Amino acid sequence: MSVREGNVRGEEAGPPRRWLWRLIAGRVVVAALLLGMSALWAGGLAANAHESHRLGGVVPLVGAVLALSASYALALRFSSLPLRAQAGAQFAFDALLVTWLVWATGDLNSPYSALYIIAVSVASIFLGARGALLMSVGCAACYTATMLVFALGWVGGARDLTPASLAEAVETTGLNDVAFLVVGLLAARLAERQTRSEVEVREATSALASLRALHERIVESIRSGVITTDLRRRVYTVNRAAEEMIGYAAEDLRGKDVSILFGDITRQIEDSLRAADEGGVSPRHEAECLTSEGFLVKLGYSISPLSSESGETTGLVITFQDLTDVRSMEETSRRQERLSAVGRVAAGIAHEIRNPLAAMRGSIQVLRSEMQADPAQAELMEIVLRESDRLNRIITDFLTYARPRKFSLVETDLREPLRETFALLRHSPEVVDGHVLEEDLPEVPVPALADAEGIKQVFWNLARNALKAMPGGGRLRAEMRRARAGVVRITFADTG
Structure with missing residues (x-):
C-alpha cells in the first residue's frame, strides 16, 4: 500500500470516537472561558459602554454552545451517522458560531475573529488535509x-462610507482572509504529513510484529530446547521443545x-562466555x-x-537436547560388548x-551297571550323578546370563x-495369607514398543523383591x- 493510498484511507476512516468526546469537552471549556472573560469585562474592565456591549454579546453564544454540545453528545452516543460526518457537522456549526460571535461583538476590529484560526487548526487534526482546506475556505x-454586511450597513443602520473607510474594510477583510487561507494550507500540510507518519508507523509496527511472530515460530519449531535468561540467570522464555523435554510449562x-534445571552452572557460564569473547x-x-x-533425563547443553x-x-x-536415549543406547552397547x-570366555570355560x-x-x-548291588555304593554313585547334573545346570545358567537373548x-x-505377572504371583508359594496384591490399570490399552518377555521378567523381579521385603x-x-505423550509411569509400592 502506498503512502498516498494510506492517507486517503486514513482520512476516510474518520477520527476515533474518544477524540470526538474530547472535542465536545474542549468546546465546553472554551465556552466557559469566554463566559468568564465576558463577565470579568462587564464587571469593570471594559473601557466604555460600547466595549462592554461588545464582549457582553458572548452570553447568548455560550448558551448555544452548551445546547449544541449536548446534541453532539447524544448523536455520538446513539446515532449511527459516521464519525467523520459528525465531526464535519460540528466544525461547520463552529464556523457559524464564530461568525455569530464576530457579528454580535463588533465590527472589523472584533477580537474574536482569531477563533477562526483556532477552528481551522483543530479541524486539520480531526478532518485531515482536505477538511482543513474546506474549513479555511x-x-x-x-x-x-x-x-460586507457591516461595511454596507445592512445591519444596524446605514453607515457613511468614505473611500478611506471602504479601503480600510477591504484591507482588513483581505488580510484576515489571507491569514485564514494560509493557516488552512499550513494545517493541511501538517495534517497530510501527520497522516503519512501515522501510516508509516503502522506499517513499521505491522512489519515488526510479523517479524517477531516469524522469529517466535522459528524458535517454537526448533526441536532443540531453547531457554533464555537474564544476567541473573532467571528464566525469561522457554520454547515448546524445552517444555516437552523437561515437563514444565513456560509459565x-x-x-x-x-539452576533448578541444570544445577550450579557458574563455571560452565564462565567457560562459555570466555569462548564467545x-x-x-x-x-x-x-x-x-x-x-x-x-523422571531423570540427561541433557546436553551449550550456553x-x-x-x-x-x-x-x-x-x-541455553540450547539443549535430550541425551537420555543416546546415553542409554551407549551404555547398552558397552554392556553388550562386555557380556x-x-x-566368549564362558563358552570356552563351559566347554x-x-x-x-x-x-x-x-x-x-x-x-x-557293572558292580554288584551294594546299597551304600549305589547311593554314593547316585549322589555323584545328581551333583554332576546340578553342576551342568549351573554352567547352563551362567551361559544364559553371560550370553543374554536378543530382545x-x-x-x-x-x-x-x-x-x-500378578496372576502367577497369586499362585506362587511365596505369597502367604497376609499378602494383598492390587492392580490399578487403565481401562484403555496402553500400547508401547517393548519386549514382552523381558518386561514381564522385570515385573516378576520387582514383585518378588517386594514380597521378600514383606x-x-x-x-x-x-x-x-x-505421564505425558509417549511416557508411561509404572509404580510398584509395598508396605515392607
Missing part, C-alpha cells in the same frame, strides 16, 4: 460576508533461577534434570550470550568343564504382562499411568 467566506519456569566454539556440557513427573543491538550482553541463551566378551564332567558321569554310570521389540499392550504379609500395589 468556509471561515473566510463567513468572515467576508459578515464584514511455571518464568522468573525462576535456571575469544571467538571460539561454545563448549558442550551435560547435566541431569529431574522432570516434573519425577551463548544474548546480546542487544548495541552489542551489550543482556542475558544468556559378549564374558560370553572345558563339560567335557571332563561328561566323561566322569559316563564312567560312574558304567561302574554302577524382540513389538507392539505390546503393557497391561497384559502386568496382569500375567515376609509376614503386607500390601503390594502396582499402578500404571500415562
